[in-house]
Amino acid sequence: MLKTRSLTYASRILRSSSTLVPDNSPRAADNEQWLERLSSVKKSSSKSKQAITQESSSLNKFPIEVVSTPPESSYIDIKATIGNFTSTKYLQGFNKQKHTQGNFVDIRIVKCRSGDGGDGIVSFFRDANRAVGPPNGGDGGDGGSVYVRASPGINSLAKLRTTYIAENGSNGAADQLDGARGKDILITVPVGTVVRWCLDPKDVREHILRKQKSDPGASLRDILRQSKISMQCSGRYEYDTKPRDIQLFRNSYEPGKGWLFKGKDEAYHQSKDWFVSLSKQVEAYDHALYDSELSSDKFPLYGLDLSVPTENPICLLKGGKGGLGNMHFLTNMIRNPRFAKAGRSGLECLFLFELKSIADLGLVGLPNAGKSTILNKISNAKPKIGHWEFTTLNPSIGTISPGIDKPSFTVADIPGIIKNAAQDKGMGLEFLRHIERSKGWVFVISIANENPLQDLHVLIQELGGMEKVGAKNVLIVCNKADINHENPQAIDKFLQITQFCEANGWDSIPISALKNENIDVLLDKMAKCAGKLV
Ligand SMILES: Nc1nc2c(ncn2[C@@H]2O[C@H](COP(=O)(O)OP(=O)(O)OP(=O)(O)O)[C@@H](O)[C@H]2O)c(=O)[nH]1
Ligand SMILES: [Mg+2]
Structure with missing residues (x-):
């Protein structure tokens, strides 16, 4: 394996050095030598072998069907369901700030385009003594690229634009002058952002409308789950069967094409043997x-996970290469090359930027259970508290610093979850992305509710069942213990919960966030749940 890999690498180096164009004072002899070397270069196999993208284990690997390798x-x-390449939240129009507080934006679809390469040009040296001298048309400049970088300085995707277009490279000029490179674009996003390749929401919406016309009962989710798209992925090495990257294709000329003519047209040139060869x-x-x-x-199939600050910006879309000027085509045979090469096109793509906050713990509970009250009490965050349901519309994250010699940890408060949230009831489950990567989940149950154990079952079910919940550290917090605390029924409810917790090996604690009771013990248990204490 190692041997084939290093061989591939060696052949790549060989190939790239043998295709190197002579620099900006090419004499006929230099060009002849270059063209000669080109003839010995093998045709490309159109199969890429280089690994350029990082891999991330924390990202959801959705099921795919491999059709052929x-x-x-x-x-x-491969084939995969279209739901993996779009966002239900986006399609439902949540992005229109209908349900948001302030300008917290955690999902964005952005169109990116890298610049086209500039064209090489046709030009000839002229002076008082010579009407037409040797060719001196310069090369086009390379198009600008689009880069992304995660920076700890920002915490929302609100400032992201809807379109990013990198500059095209300039055309070459006379006197062997190369065109200027197009300016790059750098998109800065918060740490915790996941970038995914995505479909045009307009196309997806049209597809959904079409499907709903033929089957009026079908829900958005059903359609996204049932419709599939075919796509081409590149393997890491030849004969690799596990797709990792989506192959992107440029809308540019085929090898051997892309000639630009001046004076005499293409038909004239194609009739000449010297041009054909x-x-x-x-x-x-x-x-x-x-x-x-x-x-x-290429772009990682399962997305690019920017979970740590990026040191060197990561290239999303590379700019097109500039075309060759006519100076490169002067040979002993061709004295007046009246042709040059066009620049290669840039790439255009839609990306879904999704902010998945990285908190050690996530607070989950029915609306009104007291999640925000708890976060207010224990951290520097000040989420809104209200006696009505769905007070919290956006996640907020607080940092808890228990003491000098104790490690601090972060806690995310998200909107309340209700029965059938998985079917978009209430605020839906979109906000779970903010606790998806948390080490532990802290369930907040109001013990004052009629049947707290049932509430807990509802939450577990909506979060994906015992298997999913069991993969996390779990702590059950029975809040509002100040209400009816002397009532034997309240004690009974608490006992039911502790029994259930013990059976699952989970810890539980009664507290009153409002009256500040048992908060110290809660902090210890939360630190443990976050994996910060043993
Ligand atoms: N009696 C009592 N009331 C509490 C306690 N904790 C919270 N509350 C009250 O319960 C109500 C809801 O509190 P929130 O913290 O907004 O609840 P939440 O879980 O964040 O609610 P959503 O954001 O809607 O999901 C508020 O009126 C709080 O004052 C408690 O320990 N005892
Ligand atoms: Mg709240």
């Missing part, structure tokens, strides 16, 4: 270019 096909062809040689250069595009133009 190399060598039967050039790529790993030159074009064949240059095709190898195009193939190498195409090959390097294939290896850079």
